[in-house]
Structures are given as C-alpha cells and as structure tokens.
Amino acid sequence: MRGYSGFGTAVLLAPAYSVLWGPRIGVPVMLLMELFVSMQLLPKAFGQADRRVMLPIGGAAVLFTPLGAFILLTADQDLLRRFIGGFVLVFGLLLSSGWRYHGSRPLPLNLAVGSVAGMLKGATGISGPPVILYLLAGPEEAKRHRANLILFFAVISVISVIPPALGGLVGWTVLAKVVLLLPVLLLCVPVGARLFHVIPDRWYRRLALAFLVTTGLITVLA
Template sequence: MRGYSGFGTAVILAPVYSLLWEPRAGVPVMLLMELLVSLQLLPGAIKDADRRVVLPLGGAAAVATPLGAWILLTADGEALRRFIGGFVLAFGVLLMSGWRYHGSRPLSLNLAVGTAAGLLKGSTGMSGPPVILYLLAGLEEAKRHRANLILFFASIAVISVVPPFLGGLIDAAVWLRLAVLLPVMAISVPIGVRLFRVIPDRLYRPFAMGVLLVAGGLALFG
C-alpha cells in the first residue's frame, strides 16, 4: 500500500501492532519502519510534490508531534488501542464514502491540519488520516497526490521517533521486531511502486479500503 499509494504504513500497522504488543510497544516499531520507508521513497517523489502546500503541513505536524507523544507515554494502553482501532475504522469508512475536503488551502488551514496530524502522529503513530482526506480533495493527478503524501510523511518521520526514544520506549525488543519486519517491508515497497505504474486506482481502492477496515476492527474489537 505504501509503495503504491504513498500512504498506508501507519493506518494498517498501528492498529495491528497495538493489538499484538499494546501501543507503547507497537507504535515505536511502526514509527521506525515509517522513517526508513520514507527515506526509501522520498528521492523518487520530491520533484513531483507541491512543496508550497506540503511543507507548512509538515512543519506544523513536526511541532505538534512531541505533544502527541506525551499522550502515548501517559495514556492507558487499552483505551489508546481501542481509540486507534475506532479511528482507523472511521477513516476507512470516510474514504469508502468518497467524502473529501473540497475548499481552498490557505496557509492557516494548512497549519491547522498539520497540527492535528502531528498530535495524532505522536500519540498513535498515525498522521495520515486528516492529511489524506485534505490532500486528496484536489484535482491533481495521482502522481502529484502520491508525491505530496510521501513528502509529508518524510518531513515528520525523524521528529516522530525522538520522543519515544527519549521516553525509553525504543528498547531491545523494538529493535529485534524491527530487524525481523523491516526486510519484508523493504521488499514490499518496490513491489507497490511497480504496481502504481501498471494497476488502475479503481481496481486497487476496494482492496486498500478493505485492509483498513479489517485492521481497525482487529484493534477495536480484538
């Protein structure tokens, strides 16, 4: 999903990993994977992105991410896991409904959406939902949409791993899980990139939305 559409790492992995290991153990694994896959995708996307829109989004998100991380460090793990699951379910339903934001993109709104995304990034590992609904509203071609999302996620990937590291959440178990899982993602991302070039969006969307609904349901009801 990430290689194909430019998003999908966090909204699938955050609920699943939170169910497997609880949020304070699962979210740091996902954040490190997000950082590395962003570095993998960024060189091929940066030239196609609309930096006038994306950089204010990313800057506001980077500032708000540490505050969101405070929620991750202090909130009840079970309540946070169920919030993650419910949020992903709601996001999947919104995407399936076809709803998008269709207004203008002034700087003030870019900063507000970026702030909301940063709070979500720090607390749940997921910055994508508000940004995806916001950016996919435009009339740009799929290539521009995908590049915008890749640049946004890359712009906050580094700052997002700092609070868990300082808070002691990135321990030996996290590094071990990352070592096992990262090769799978390293292989899968280029496959997704190739699929983006040959498979129409109309065939991919039902599968992608189905995966979101299953992942959210597992975290909410598991």
C-alpha cells in the first residue's frame, strides 16, 4: 500500500501493532520502519512534489510532533489504542464516502494542517489522514499526489523517532521487532510502486479502504 499510494504504513501498522504490543511498543516500531521506507521512496518523489505546499506543512508538523509524543508517553495505553483504532476507522469511512477538502491552499491553512498532523504523529504514529484529505481533492495528477505524500512522510519521519528515543521507548524489544519486520516491508514497497503503473486506481483504492476500515474496527473492539 505504501509503495502504491505513497501512504499506508502508519494507518495500517500503528493500530495493528498497538493491539499486539500496546502503543508504547507498537508506535515506535512503526515509526522506525516508516523512516526506512520514506528514505527508500524519497529520491524519485522529491523532484515531482509541490515543495511550495509540502515544505510548510512538513515544517509545522515537525514542530508539533514533540507535543504529541508527550501524549504518547503519559496517556493511558488502552485508551490511546482505542483512539488510534477509532481514528483509522473514521479516516477509512471518510475516504470511502468520497469527501474531500475543495478549498484553496493558503499558507496559514497549510501550517494548520501540518500542526494537527504533527501532533497526531507524535501521539499515535499516524499523521497522514488530515494531510491526505486536504491534498487529494486538488487538481494534480495521481503522480503528483503520490510524490507530495512521500515528501511529507519523509520530512516528518525523521523527527518523529527522536521523542520516543529520548523518552526511553526505543529499547531492545522495539529494535528486535524492527529487525524482524523491516525486511518484509522493504521488499514489498517496490512491488507496490510497480503496481502503481499497472493496477487501475479505483481497483486498488477499494481494497486499501477495506483494509483501513477493518483494521480500525478490530483495534477499537480488541
């Protein structure tokens, strides 16, 4: 999903891993994996992205990520897990409904979207939904949308791993899980990138949305 659409690592892995191991292990595992994936996809996407829009969004997200990380370190873990699941579920349903933001993209709004995304990233590992819903209604072609998302996730993934590390969440347990799971993710990202040029967007989108809604629902109920 990440290789195909430019997003999907966090919205699928954060709720699933939070159910398996709790947010304080699951979120750092996902953040480290996303960092490597972002660096894998960034070189090709950098030249295709709209940096005028994406760099302010990414910059604001970077500034607000530590505030979200404080929530991750202090919030009740069961409550946070259910919030992650509910957030993913609502996001999947919104995408399924076809709702998008159709207004302009002035700098203050870019900064506001980035700030919300950053706080969510620090607290839940998931920053994509507000940015995705904000961007996908634009007139750009699919290739530009994908590049914009890849650039955003690359910018925020670098800073997002620092607060959990400083807070003592990146221990041997987290690193062992990353070493085990990261090769699988890195092998599948190029497959998704190739499918982007083969599978019609409407077919893939239905499958991806089904995964999102199902993952969110399981996380809320588990």
